[in-house]
Amino acid sequence: MEVNKTRSGMAAGIAAGALWGLVFLAPALIPAFHPLELAAGRYLAYGLIAAMLIAPAWKRLLRTLTWQDWRALVWLSLTGNIVYYILLASAVQTGGVALTSMVIGLLPVVVTLVGSRDQHAVPLRRLIPSLLLSAGGLLCISWQSLSHPGHASLTGLLCAIAALLSWTIYAVSNSRWLGRLRGVSAQEWNLLTGLVTGAGALLLVMPALGVATSGRSSSQWLVFVGVVSGVAILCSVVGNGLWNYASRVLPLAMMGQMIVFEFLFALLYGYIWEQRWPTAAECAAMSLLVAGVVSCAMVHRPVKKAALKRTQPDGMPSG
Numbered sequence: 001m002e003v004n005k006t007r008s009g010m011a012a013g014i015a016a017g018a019l020w021g022l023v024f025l026a027p028a029l030i031p032a033f034h035p036l037e038l039a040a041g042r043y044l045a046y047g048l049i050a051a052m053l054i055a056p057a058w059k060r061l062l063r064t065l066t067w068q069d070w071r072a073l074v075w076l077s078l079t080g081n082i083v084y085y086i087l088l089a090s091a092v093q094t095g096g097v098a099l100t101s102m103v104i105g106l107l108p109v110v111v112t113l114v115g116s117r118d119q120h121a122v123p124l125r126r127l128i129p130s131l132l133l134s135a136g137g138l139l140c141i142s143w144q145s146l147s148h149p150g151h152a153s154l155t156g157l158l159c160a161i162a163a164l165l166s167w168t169i170y171a172v173s174n175s176r177w178l179g180r181l182r183g184v185s186a187q188e189w190n191l192l193t194g195l196v197t198g199a200g201a202l203l204l205v206m207p208a209l210g211v212a213t214s215g216r217s218s219s220q221w222l223v224f225v226g227v228v229s230g231v232a233i234l235c236s237v238v239g240n241g242l243w244n245y246a247s248r249v250l251p252l253a254m255m256g257q258m259i260v261f262e263f264l265f266a267l268l269y270g271y272i273w274e275q276r277w278p279t280a281a282e283c284a285a286m287s288l289l290v291a292g293v294v295s296c297a298m299v300h301r302p303v304k305k306a307a308l309k310r311t312q313p314d315g316m317p318s319g
Helices: 002-029 035-064 067-095 097-104 107-120 126-147 152-180 186-211 218-249 252-258 260-274 280-311
Strands: none
Touching: 002 035, 002 067, 002 097, 002 218, 002 252, 002 260, 035 107, 035 186, 067 097, 067 152, 067 186, 067 218, 097 126, 097 152, 097 218, 097 260, 097 280, 107 126, 107 152, 107 252, 126 280, 152 186, 152 218, 152 252, 152 280, 186 218, 186 280, 252 260, 252 280, 260 280
């Protein structure tokens, strides 16, 4: 039973990563629109769809949720959705899809580090190799970004790092709240997050109108509506629901490893969109980041083996 749960959780995590990778491509599809407009459009759509889907269970959920749960939903909607997406869209438009996705590629290591210390008490010294590999990957990204003249690449790099920190907070907080909840399914928690996010997105409408530029054609607005609606359905409603299911059945340390699939799919989509192969620096960065993830995963294996040896009778060979 546990094996089946682990497999289904991993499958859900991989599927969520494949859908989330599309988030990196969306700002590149509609570069004429400001990140505030993208965030407002996406999350208004997310909130509207969530409200329709959650309506049948609304009365029961109102009786189930506490004030602390609602405060958590507000926090999660900010760190994992509104603030994160504004930073992400800014990073994509000013630094490019590949740069942004590779910085976000640090998420597996960061989340695994937090999860490992929280659940498995892995000593920090054993995680130093993975942290050094990840730092090397970020150094490669920074070097390529700053080696090109202009302020845009630096702005994109800083926005991507801020997005990384924001989503790390979301991933850890969301996983812990899902572990505490009773009587609320993973998808219901996702839809509730969408409902709160949609309400928060209303506050973005006026600032978004303030940064909007004139002269956009009706076809541009049609593409905008299609892109933000598609992202809301695929990435938020479906992708977040899959991620919440995986977060409920897998430990946080393993969820950290699942995030790498968002990074890999985002790179794949980005290179296809830009019609190019990765540069030498990007290849080095990807290699170092993936090596950091593998190193983090390997850290936990000796702990399990040691526990198995302690349970074996005296004199039994350990293999």
